Amino acid sequence: MSTNEKLTVHLAVYDTLADWEVGFVTAHINNGLWHQVPGRFTMQTVSAGLEPITTMGGMRVLPDSAIADLKPEDSAMLILPGNDIWPTEAYAPYVEKAREFLDAGVPVAAICGATGALAMAGLLDDREHTSNAAAFLDSLGYKGGELYKEEAAVIDRDLITAGANAPVEFARAIFARLEVYKQPVLDSLYKLYGDQDPAGFYELMSA
Numbered sequence: 032m033s034t035n036e037k038l039t040v041h042l043a044v045y046d047t048l049a050d051w052e053v054g055f056v057t058a059h060i061n062n063g064l065w066h067q068v069p070g071r072f073t074m075q076t077v078s079a080g081l082e083p084i085t086t087m088g089g090m091r092v093l094p095d096s097a098i099a100d101l102k103p104e105d106s107a108m109l110i111l112p113g114n115d116i117w118p119t120e121a122y123a124p125y126v127e128k129a130r131e132f133l134d135a136g137v138p139v140a141a142i143c144g145a146t147g148a149l150a151m152a153g154l155l156d157d158r159e160h161t162s163n164a165a166a167f168l169d170s171l172g173y174k175g176g177e178l179y180k181e182e183a184a185v186i187d188r189d190l191i192t193a194g195a196n197a198p199v200e201f202a203r204a205i206f207a208r209l210e211v212y213k214q215p216v217l218d219s220l221y222k223l224y225g226d227q228d229p230a231g232f233y234e235l236m237s238a
Contacts, residue, residue: 037071038107040209043098043125044076047115050088052142052195055224056110056202060209065216065238072211077101077109079124087115098128103135107209113143113195118151126152133189140205143195147171159187163194199225 040060042053063069078084078094085091101109109132116122126148129139133154141149146162149155150173159178162168169176183200184193186208193201203221206212212220216238223231 035068037073038209039073039075039105040108040110041075041077041101041106042110043112043128044078044084044086044092044094045114045116045121045125046084046086048084048086048092049113049143049195050086050090052198052201053110053112055198056205059202059206059220060211065220065235066211067213072107072209079121098124101128103132103137106132106137108138108140108205110205111139111141111145111148113145115144117144117148122148126154130154136189138189138191138208140191140193140201140208142193142198142201146192146194149190149192150175154190155192158190159185160190160192161185161194162192163196 042057057074060072061074075095076092077096077098079098081094081097083091083093109129111125111129129149130152132139143163146160147167150168151171155173155175159180160175161180161182161184165179168179183197184191184204186204191204191208203217206217219231219234219238222228223235
């Protein structure tokens with residue numbers, strides 16, 4: 032990636048989106064604080080339609096664009112939050128867009144139920160991954176069980192996966208893959224929010 036290039040990270044939004052799973056990552060990508068190149072990244076939302084969606088927390092979000100119009104070459108990453116529609120046909124556009132991104136070598140980050148949808152589509156069969164639990168993915172009849180890792184978040188090539196209880200680790204993996212921060216800053220962020228060690232705050236204040 033050229034450090035002068037402006038990059039857009041796309042967040043898929045849909046009804047029942049699990050707000051807490053992506054709040055940390057979206058805020059920190061968007062605010063620019065401590066970034067290696069402030070202003071380099073912007074966040075945009077994509078959805079199957081252009082009508083407002085309602086998250087699990089009751090927040091209404093108006094999508095910026097339709098996911099069908101999103102091209103991998105115009106994105107730095109596609110983020111798929113957890114939701115309650117992942118096992119239904121309503122989630123098919125997001126799974127197919129994830130496949131398109133991965134085929135093009137553009138990163139995809141999925142958490143919670145979104146990992147289940149990718150598993151059912153065969154997208155976890157040849158990549159190390161994690162999810163809410165191994166049993167959750169096994170119940171879906173997927174073929175990637177030998178590559179499941181009992182870790183909070185896993186990066187394998189262009190795919191990031193995480194469980195619902197690991198939003199900070201999910202964000203850390205995304206930040207690392209996109210090279211948003213220098214490593215000492217990323218370590219301090221995780222110290223503060225992941226380890227809940229206030230020393231991380233003072234390190235950030237002096238960064």
